[in-house]
Amino acid sequence: MSTAAIVMLIIAILTVWGGLALALVNLNRHPEDDGAMPAEHAPEL
Amino acid sequence: MSTPTPQAVPGATPKREMWSTRKVFILAAIGSAVGLGNIWRFPYVAYENGGGAFIIPYLVALLTAGIPLLFLDYAVGHRHRGSAPLAYRRLARGAEGLGWWQVAICFIICVYYAVIIAWAAMYMIFSVTEAWGDDPAGFFIGSFLQVSEAVNIGFDFVPMVLIPLIIVWAVVLLVLAAGVQKGIGRANIIFLPLLLVMFLILVVQSLFLPGAADGLNALFTPDWGALTNTTVWAAAYGQIFFSLSVAFGIMVTYASYLKHKTDLTGSGFVVGFANSGFEILAGIGVFAAVGFMAFSSGAEVGDVAAGGIGLAFIAFPTIISEAPLGGLLGVLFFGSLVFAGFTSLISIIEVIIAAVQDKLGMSRVKTTWCVGIPLALISILLFPTTTGLNLLDVTDAFVNNFGIMACALVTVLLVTYGFRKLPLLGGHVSEVSSIKLGLWWRIMVGIVSPIVLGYILISEVIKRIQEGYGDPPMPDWFVNVFGWGMAGGLVVVAFLLSLIPWGRNSAANDPELDSPTLQEAQR
Numbered sequence: 001m002s003t004a005a006i007v008m009l010i011i012a013i014l015t016v017w018g019g020l021a022l023a024l025v026n027l028n029r030h031p032e033d034d035g036a037m038p039a040e041h042a043p044e045l
Numbered sequence: 046m047s048t049p050t051p052q053a054v055p056g057a058t059p060k061r062e063m064w065s066t067r068k069v070f071i072l073a074a075i076g077s078a079v080g081l082g083n084i085w086r087f088p089y090v091a092y093e094n095g096g097g098a099f100i101i102p103y104l105v106a107l108l109t110a111g112i113p114l115l116f117l118d119y120a121v122g123h124r125h126r127g128s129a130p131l132a133y134r135r136l137a138r139g140a141e142g143l144g145w146w147q148v149a150i151c152f153i154i155c156v157y158y159a160v161i162i163a164w165a166a167m168y169m170i171f172s173v174t175e176a177w178g179d180d181p182a183g184f185f186i187g188s189f190l191q192v193s194e195a196v197n198i199g200f201d202f203v204p205m206v207l208i209p210l211i212i213v214w215a216v217v218l219l220v221l222a223a224g225v226q227k228g229i230g231r232a233n234i235i236f237l238p239l240l241l242v243m244f245l246i247l248v249v250q251s252l253f254l255p256g257a258a259d260g261l262n263a264l265f266t267p268d269w270g271a272l273t274n275t276t277v278w279a280a281a282y283g284q285i286f287f288s289l290s291v292a293f294g295i296m297v298t299y300a301s302y303l304k305h306k307t308d309l310t311g312s313g314f315v316v317g318f319a320n321s322g323f324e325i326l327a328g329i330g331v332f333a334a335v336g337f338m339a340f341s342s343g344a345e346v347g348d349v350a351a352g353g354i355g356l357a358f359i360a361f362p363t364i365i366s367e368a369p370l371g372g373l374l375g376v377l378f379f380g381s382l383v384f385a386g387f388t389s390l391i392s393i394i395e396v397i398i399a400a401v402q403d404k405l406g407m408s409r410v411k412t413t414w415c416v417g418i419p420l421a422l423i424s425i426l427l428f429p430t431t432t433g434l435n436l437l438d439v440t441d442a443f444v445n446n447f448g449i450m451a452c453a454l455v456t457v458l459l460v461t462y463g464f465r466k467l468p469l470l471g472g473h474v475s476e477v478s479s480i481k482l483g484l485w486w487r488i489m490v491g492i493v494s495p496i497v498l499g500y501i502l503i504s505e506v507i508k509r510i511q512e513g514y515g516d517p518p519m520p521d522w523f524v525n526v527f528g529w530g531m532a533g534g535l536v537v538v539a540f541l542l543s544l545i546p547w548g549r550n551s552a553a554n555d556p557e558l559d560s561p562t563l564q565e566a567q568r
Contacts, residue, residue, distance in 0.1 A: 001258050005265040008097025012265070012325050015104055020322045023314035030479040032067050033306045 061126065061552070062225035062409070064302050069230040071312050071319075074299055076233040076388030078290045078320040079240070081161060081357075084385060087284060087324040088331040089352025092264050094280040095271030102272065102281035103321075110497055111285035112317045113489035114453070116482060117460070118291055119309045120470035122300030123477075128399035129294035130543070131552055132301060137464035143456050144400070146539035147294030150448045151396040153531065154293075156424040157437045158390050159217070161354075163209035163429070164189075165382035168358065172365055172375020181362035186434075193431040196515075196523050206429035214421035217390055221398055222413040225302050229395060233388055240384040241323075247377040248326060251333035254368055260336020263346035264328055279504065282497045287445060289320055290389070292453035294396040301399070310480035331356070334364045334374070341367045357382060394420065406550030439514060439528045446505045447532035454498040461491035 001009075064070040091099045125135035130144030167189070171177065177184035186192050191203050220228045251257060271277045290296060300309070332346075338360060339346045351360050357378075365375040394417065402412040428437060460466050467487045475481040514524045547553035 001262040002266055004267055005097060005262045008100065008265045008267050009261060009329075012097070012100045012328075015100065016318060016321045016325050020315065020318035023311070023318050026479060027308065027311040027315055030308050030311055032308065033304070 062302055063304060064230060065226050067303065067307050067312055069226065069234065070299060070303055070307070071315055072237050073229055073233045073388075073392070074296065074312070074316045075319045076237045077295050077299065077392035078288065078316060078389075079237075079323045079385050080288075080290070080389035081158075081382060081386050082284075082288050083320065083324045084244075084327045084331070084382060085353050085356050087288065088264065088328040088335075089350060089356065090280055090284050091328055092332070092350055093352075094277040095268045095274075096263070097265040097267035098269050098271050099277070099281065102278045103285065106278075106281040106285040106497075107317060107321055109489050110282055110494050111289045111291065112313060113486055114286070114291040114457070114494060115289055115296060115313045115317055116310060116474055116486060117457070117470065117490050118296035119300040119313055120474045121460075122297035123303055123307070123309060124470060124473040126301045127552060128301065128403045129297045129396060130400050131403045132297050134547075134553065136460070136466055136470075140459065140464060142539045142543035143452070143459065144294065144297075145542040146452050146455075146535060147292070147297070148397050148400045148542075149535040149538045150293045150444060150452060151295075151393045152420070153440055153444045153448065153535065155390060155393045155397070155420060157428055157440055158386065158393060159213050159421075159424050160206065160210055160428040160433065160437060162383055162386040162390060163206055163213050164358065165379045165386065166209045166213065167205060168362070169376050169379040169383065171362075172379060173372050175362070175366050175371065175375075177362045177366070179366070181366070182359045184362070185358045190434055191431045192434050195432070196435045196519050197432055198427070198436065199430055199432040200426070201431045203429055203431060203433075206433070207425065210425055210429050211421075213387075213390075214417070214424065217387065217394060218413055218417040218421065220391055221394060221417065222410050224409050225395075229391055232391060236384045236388050240381055240388075243377050243384070244323075244326060244330065244381045247374065247381060248330035248333070250368075250370065250374055250377070251330050251337070254333060254337035254340075256336040256338075256340025257333035258336065259339060260332040260334065260346055261329065263336065263350070264332040275500075276504075279497070279501045283501055285321075286453070286498075287449070288324065289317060290392065292456060293449050294400075295392045298396050298399045299392065306477050308477065308479045309474050310478040310482065314480070334368075334378075335360065337368060338364045403552035404545075404547065406548065406552060435515075435519060435523070436527060439519060439524060440531060442514060443528035443532045444535075446502070446509075447529070448535055450498060450502045450505070451532070454495060454502055457490055457494050457498070461487075461495075467491055 064073070091103070095102075121132050121136055122129075125132040127135060128144070129147045130141050133144035134141035177188075189203075189205060191201075193199060193201070220232045222228065223231070286292075303309075332350075335350050336346055338344075338349045342349065349360065361375070361378055365371040365378075368374050397420070398409075398412050398416050401407070401416050402409065405412070407415065427433065460470070467490060471482040471486055475483075509528075513519070513521070514528055
């Protein structure tokens with residue numbers, strides 16, 4: 001692989017998967033309101 | 046009988062179903078977004094449009110149109126807590142037709158999408174014995190699909206497609222009949238992790254094949270000149286747009302099953318980036334395998350690279366035949382297509398079921414069978430035949446480019462400039478979400494998206510008028526009826542459906558189901 005291809009592969013992975021990681025961190029910092037859980041749901045979920 | 050049935054009592058409409066947690070919603074939304082296009086469309090589109098440089102327009106498209114439009118869908122569905130027609134009806138007087146247009150689009154897509162899943166399921170089995178021998182192309186068109194030379198509609202059934210197609214419909218309808226949480230939620234909780242594990246093994250196996258590095262080199266070597274080309278930018282926006290399942294009712298419907306207080310933007314960023322993350326993974330896996338194909342045939346990567354049906358059912362069988370542990374590679378690849386496609390198919394049919402359920406106020410199980418059986422029959426009657434491939438080809442191209450694309454353009458224009466609802470919808474999302482939607486979101490939805498969608502749509506219309514459709518070109522009557530006619534027919538059907546009044550059993554007459562913003566409630 002050429003250097004340019006390797007650099008772009010790394011950039012693609014870092015931006016997209018990094019974006020996913022950031023999005024997950026943001027979501028975890030804002031836990032959902034458990035009080036409003038519907039009464040009936042599949043027990044294993 | 047003078048005693049009314051429970052459903053005939055006003056306000057006794059069955060309580061609207063809900064996701065148990067936002068995690069289930071996020072998994073279902075990712076399951077919907079990650080479909081066949083992620084695996085067989087993205088890698089080739091990226092390769093054709095600048096390789097490594099494509100990541101720039103791709104990310105710009107994700108952030109300026111994909112995710113903003115995803116939030117628009119979430120806002121409409123969550124604020125107005127209804128299927129697409131009901132949610133749009135509640136959004137503004139006269140907007141209901143937009144919802145029915147989206148339902149009509151889903152109707153067309155699901156009847157052919159199921160067929161591709163049936164093909165992939167058969168190819169999982171074929172991979173074990175390498176049933177295609179040394180001629181994958183001839184096997185696919187000839188022995189497997191038995192494609193007739195005449196381009197028309199026939200009823201000469203092909204049992205090898207008919208039987209798996211019936212099974213696909215039976216399974217998907219059973220899942221849908223089980224309901225939002227116990228059916229759709231559970232299916233995604235099982236199939237999505239399974240898809241990820243299978244695909245990760247596939248990627249690792251592909252990376253160890255000789256020539257894999259050449260494939261990745263071809264995919265990621267940047268062509269910076271491509272960035273000045275408008276068709277490359279249009280391709281990026283088109284890929285993001287089709288891949289994220291926005292603007293055809295799915296995300297409206299799924300968001301309508303969320304609790305009142307749910308972090309919509311936080312969830313949407315996870316869905317958007319997870320979908321793109323899977324596309325990058327697919328690019329790596331597919332091009333590593335394509336690099337091996339070039340290596341073993343002594344050709345250039347560019348000569349063997351392909352997308353869509355050609356990649357899956359002709360190129361991959363060639364790779365499977367030549368690779369060490371090829372049978373495993375085949376089961377993983379076609380299994381991934383089946384699972385990715387299945388969770389998307391569920392979401393497409395759910396748009397129709399939810400709409401009919403809201404409209405008629407029937408139970409989930411009854412609606413599933415009333416909607417699902419006719420859908421399955423249409424799909425089974427038209428597609429597992431010797432003429433099914435051409436019909437699938439033309440309906441797929443036209444429903445995407447002139448159905449979804451046109452509907453998205455009309456929706457953003459009407460919601461922004463006709464009904465002027467963007468501030469209201471943005472306000473609703475901001476009230477419940479971690480990341481607020483302000484002016485930037487309204488600019489992306491109201492200005493950037495219509496410009497981009499309009500450009501893509503107009504270029505596509507010009508291209509189709511000048512060049513016709515198909516290679517070799519299909520007969521005009523066939524394209525006019527099943528391409529242009531079908532796409533135009535969707536609008537007519539949507540308009541007619543929006544004229545039918547909502548009965549007193551319908552969800553439109555259940556005041557508990559509307560969801561005004563907190564501010565409005567306090568007024």
